Amino acid sequence: MQYQQYYCIYGNDKLLNNNSIDKELRDILAEPVMLVNPQGGMTDWKHEDYEISVKIMFLMFLNTEYDDSFIKDSPISIEFFDQWWKLKVCSDQIYRDEIFEKADNIIINKIQLTGKELPDSFINDLKLRIKNKE
Secondary structure (H helix, E strand, O other), X not given: OOXXXXXXEEEOHHHHOOOOXXXXXXXXXXXOEEXXXXXXXXXXXXXXXXXXXXXHHHHHHHHHHOOOHHHHOOOOOHHHHHHHXXXXXXOOOXXXXXXXXXXXXXXXXXXXXXXXXXXXXXXXXXXXXXXXXX
């Protein structure tokens, strides 16, 4: 059965501290991004095989988006990826609607206001919504 796997890719300390890359580009390249990859249809594939393909796809993406020599003059390889980035599998997704559905008055009463107008408005609306649900 095929499913969507979520991978978080973000710059490692070596990338964050590399002053030979333009600071603006370095900040962009270091920001966490989520790459969604369909998996499970190829039964011979192992977890490591999928991770390798995700690393290659990420570097392909960078080559389509950035003209900087750091990207353009570098190989699309696992070694290059591993030198500058980290990859983490996000195995669980949390859906907002499930949270709202499971929340009860006990949970709602524990929420503290933030002192900020928009988040507090959201919290108050949420409290009303949950109270009216019960």
